[in-house]
Amino acid sequence: MAKIKGAIVIDKEKCKGCGLCITACPTEVIALSPEVNSKGYNYATAVNMDVCTGCTNCSLVCPDGVITVYRTKI
Amino acid sequence: MADTISTKQIIKPENLVHKKSAVMTDTTMHYCPGCGHGTTHQILAEVIEELGIQENTIGITPVGCSVFMYNYLNIDMQEAAHGRAPALATAIKRLMPDKYVFTYQGDGDLAAIGTAETIHSCNRGENILIIFINNGIYGMTGGQMAPTTIVGMKSSTTPYGRDVSLMGNPLKMTDIVATLPGTYYVTRQSVHKPGNVRKMKKAIHKAFEYQKKKKGTCFIEVVSNCPSGWRMTPVESNKWMEENMLPFYPLGDFKVPEE
Numbered sequence: 412m413a414k415i416k417g418a419i420v421i422d423k424e425k426c427k428g429c430g431l432c433i434t435a436c437p438t439e440v441i442a443l444s445p446e447v448n449s450k451g452y453n454y455a456t457a458v459n460m461d462v463c464t465g466c467t468n469c470s471l472v473c474p475d476g477v478i479t480v481y482r483t484k485i
Numbered sequence: 486m487a488d489t490i491s492t493k494q495i496i497k498p499e500n501l502v503h504k505k506s507a508v509m510t511d512t513t514m515h516y517c518p519g520c521g522h523g524t525t526h527q528i529l530a531e532v533i534e535e536l537g538i539q540e541n542t543i544g545i546t547p548v549g550c551s552v553f554m555y556n557y558l559n560i561d562m563q564e565a566a567h568g569r570a571p572a573l574a575t576a577i578k579r580l581m582p583d584k585y586v587f588t589y590q591g592d593g594d595l596a597a598i599g600t601a602e603t604i605h606s607c608n609r610g611e612n613i614l615i616i617f618i619n620n621g622i623y624g625m626t627g628g629q630m631a632p633t634t635i636v637g638m639k640s641s642t643t644p645y646g647r648d649v650s651l652m653g654n655p656l657k658m659t660d661i662v663a664t665l666p667g668t669y670y671v672t673r674q675s676v677h678k679p680g681n682v683r684k685m686k687k688a689i690h691k692a693f694e695y696q697k698k699k700k701g702t703c704f705i706e707v708v709s710n711c712p713s714g715w716r717m718t719p720v721e722s723n724k725w726m727e728e729n730m731l732p733f734y735p736l737g738d739f740k741v742p743e744e
Binding site for chain 1: 504517712
């Protein structure tokens with residue numbers, strides 16, 4: 412059976428660490444990084460990419476458009 | 486076929502499903518983290534890109550947080566005096582009827598100082614799109630009470646909550662303009678959840694299509710958050726908005742054209 416796999420790329424320098432993508436993600440892929448970017452924000456980062464389905468929820472709610480979503484069938 | 490595939494193998498141009506719209510510029514937005522303005526800008530840019538009207542769209546920016554919108558969207562934009570965006574949009578649309586004209590206004594701009602312009606433009610049925618961001622306070626100036634502040638809501642000028650006996654009732658602009666004969670499509674949306682973002686995108690799509698058919702004023706209210714003004718984290722502010730703002734400002738279509 413075909414399986415959907417997704418992946419996200421986050422532009423960490425432009426991320427403001429609002430955390431809206433974390434609540435929007437149905438599979439808990441994203442978390443805030445303990446490290447900060449050059450602006451001093453704890454940026455969002457993908458911690459569990461294996462369960463990403465590429466649903467684009469995180470990318471839709473991101474106010475700064477820093478998330479790019481890829482999806483493929485395997 | 487192998488069941489596992491590495492992330493590197495997925496990240497290829499042919500697998501791309503969603504990215505920042507090409508209509509957006511690379512400038513980092515000045516909005517606070519989690520602000521609904523950013524999300525609304527992204528959707529607006531996406532719709533403009535999908536319809537292929539980047540060259541033919543003219544936006545009017547208001548006075549308020551979104552005053553620098555012309556730095557973020559790569560389209561022609563004009564700055565209006567405080568509250569006068571619908572008047573300016575009227576002029577631009579009448580001089581250039583083939584262009585798509587929209588105004589983007591906050592609640593201080595549209596519902597307070599610009600009430601007259603808004604109501605008269607809607608009543609005349611000017612063929613423009615008005616996007617109204619309602620977060621219940623004057624966000625840019627420090628979170629003071631606005632006409633749209635809901636009863637009991639705390640702001641920097643109503644620290645004990647809005648009291649109707651002293652400050653009067655909140656103003657529902659969308660309900661008012663829906664009763665005017667000039668408006669064609671009036672709706673209230675929000676952008677705090679992925680599902681709402683998708684609905685909002687459809688609403689903007691429809692509004693630009695009606696504008697192409699010269700049907701009349703389209704009015705989209707977006708109930709939004711203001712994490713800094715409300716003194717909350719972005720996630721908390723969205724939850725507060727859902728629990729307190731949405732019962733008073735219910736989402737949905739107010740005026741849907743008969744087709």
